[in-house]
Amino acid sequence: MTSSLITIVFVVYTILLFLVSYITGRKATDDAYYRGNRRSPWFVVAYGMVGASLSGVTFMSVPGNVLKENFYYLPMVFGFIAGYVVVAKVLLPIYYKMNLTSIYGYLDDRFGMKSYKSGATYFLLSRGLGATLRMFLVVSVLHEFVFRHMGIPFWLAALIFILLILGYTFKGGIRTIVWTDTLQTTFMLASVFISIGCIAHAMDWTFKDMVCIVRESPFSRIWDTDPMSPRFFVKQFLSGLFVTVSMTGLDQDMMQKNLSCRNLKDAQKNMFTFSGILLVMNFFFLVLGALLGLYAQAKGFSVTDTDQLFPTIAIHYLSPLAGLTFIIGVLSAAYSSADGALTAVTTSFTIDILGVERRGFPEERRKKVRYRTHLSMAAVFLLLIVMFNWLKNDSVINMVYDIASYTYGPLLGLFAFGICTSRRVKDRWVPWVVILSPVLSFFLARVCEWVWGYSFGFELLLLNGLLTFLGLFLIRQRDAKEVAGKVRVLD
Numbered sequence: 001m002t003s004s005l006i007t008i009v010f011v012v013y014t015i016l017l018f019l020v021s022y023i024t025g026r027k028a029t030d031d032a033y034y035r036g037n038r039r040s041p042w043f044v045v046a047y048g049m050v051g052a053s054l055s056g057v058t059f060m061s062v063p064g065n066v067l068k069e070n071f072y073y074l075p076m077v078f079g080f081i082a083g084y085v086v087v088a089k090v091l092l093p094i095y096y097k098m099n100l101t102s103i104y105g106y107l108d109d110r111f112g113m114k115s116y117k118s119g120a121t122y123f124l125l126s127r128g129l130g131a132t133l134r135m136f137l138v139v140s141v142l143h144e145f146v147f148r149h150m151g152i153p154f155w156l157a158a159l160i161f162i163l164l165i166l167g168y169t170f171k172g173g174i175r176t177i178v179w180t181d182t183l184q185t186t187f188m189l190a191s192v193f194i195s196i197g198c199i200a201h202a203m204d205w206t207f208k209d210m211v212c213i214v215r216e217s218p219f220s221r222i223w224d225t226d227p228m229s230p231r232f233f234v235k236q237f238l239s240g241l242f243v244t245v246s247m248t249g250l251d252q253d254m255m256q257k258n259l260s261c262r263n264l265k266d267a268q269k270n271m272f273t274f275s276g277i278l279l280v281m282n283f284f285f286l287v288l289g290a291l292l293g294l295y296a297q298a299k300g301f302s303v304t305d306t307d308q309l310f311p312t313i314a315i316h317y318l319s320p321l322a323g324l325t326f327i328i329g330v331l332s333a334a335y336s337s338a339d340g341a342l343t344a345v346t347t348s349f350t351i352d353i354l355g356v357e358r359r360g361f362p363e364e365r366r367k368k369v370r371y372r373t374h375l376s377m378a379a380v381f382l383l384l385i386v387m388f389n390w391l392k393n394d395s396v397i398n399m400v401y402d403i404a405s406y407t408y409g410p411l412l413g414l415f416a417f418g419i420c421t422s423r424r425v426k427d428r429w430v431p432w433v434v435i436l437s438p439v440l441s442f443f444l445a446r447v448c449e450w451v452w453g454y455s456f457g458f459e460l461l462l463l464n465g466l467l468t469f470l471g472l473f474l475i476r477q478r479d480a481k482e483v484a485g486k487v488r489v490l491d
Contacts (some may be wrong), residue, residue: 079240
């Protein structure tokens with residue numbers, strides 16, 4: 001597959017997105033940008049969220065990771081489903097009852113301004129790092145197979161990508177993204193199934209042959225039963241549950257799409273439908289990974305970077321159709337993840353940090369602030385992508401979840417304490433708690449590894465959240481009964 005053909009696909013696909021953006025972004029108000037005027041059809045949101053959740057990381061790293069970790073990712077996906085139930089039944093009712101634009105407004109109401117700012121800051125850090133890691137993965141592919149052959153350096157390829165995303169999300173925001181996500185999900189899922197078919201055709205396998213070969217291969221092992229392993233299936237399940245609650249239920253990006261539905265009932269139907277589709281699609285991503293591994297073995301080659309397994313085989317070894325569908329799929333995944341992230345961090349920064357609604361800015365001034373923030377966040381994304389190009393040394397999916405463990409953990413602890421207890425806290429001390437918790441988590445994880453040989457995996461998120469919860473308990477405000485009890489003891 002030639003670089004010129006890839007370039008044509010890239011340009012045509014981008015034009016299609018800009019067309020959707022033009023249609024949906026006309027006469028868009030701030031309410032349309034932030035909440036889609038609360039008119040998004042739930043089934044459209046559910047379908048589009050599949051693409052936003054899978055992202056470029058799932059599209060490339062999950063199949064590649066099968067080479068090293070078999071199907072050990074699947075128990076975590078089961079945990080995802082349990083997590084979506086918690087989000088739908090516990091968190092969404094709170095957000096709709098409070099009529100929130102930014103979900104971190106809950107922390108302001110529950111604890112105070114310091115807690116509110118702390119939660120929003122951690123989201124901006126989490127989403128900024130996680131989203132740019134995902135974008136970095138896709139820009140790397142585009143640079144390797146398109147821009148490098150034109151003599152375009154990596155930083156310029158990243159700039160082109162960011163400018164395109166900036167262009168079609170600038171006006172419509174969430175109202176545009178709900179519909180572009182639907183388009184992108186369709187292309188991404190189609191590319192997975194077409195890629196599976198191309199591999200089966202290249203290996204001369206029937207559908208029955210393919211099922212038997214994957215099932216009997218070492219790649220299809222699902223349950224890691226070693227409790228000391230970071231991929232132990234119980235840890236994977238629990239981690240999946242808490243990762244979902246944190247990275248979906250406490251994430252402005254994902255919740256902003258849910259909050260654009262007409263009402264709570266529609267938002268819950270969206271979550272349940274979306275989680276079912278996501279389970280099926282993650283399974284097919286793992287099947288694709290096993291097929292890619294078997295194909296590589298049959299052809300006698302290997303890759304040093306598992307993230308490059310899928311693009312290498314699709315573009316250099318399989319038919320042009322496989323390469324074409326891969327490029328469309330990875331573009332869909334990249335755009336779907338990046339556009340929502342840029343809109344979400346813009347929303348959180350303008351509403352939570354700058355307080356444009358709380359301070360009563362007029363409509364025209366709010367719009368100007370939003371435009372400037374949108375541009376500034378795009379610039380930050382660009383700088384981070386270039387930075388990751390210098391630092392990358394591990395599978396991107398593991399890097400994303402490592403970051404999530406340290407940055408979403410405090411959010412998990414804050415919301416858990418607020419929902420599971422009725423206690424108030426000394427708000428001025430909350431920033432110290434959410435800073436110290438990740439630091440303590442890091443050192444505890446290192447001690448466990450050095451002393452007992454226990455390696456923390458994704459469950460580090462749970463440890464971080466628990467430490468935040470305990471820290472909040474220690475700075476709780478004492479109620480009247482406790483104070484009276486202390487007085488009696490002293491007497």
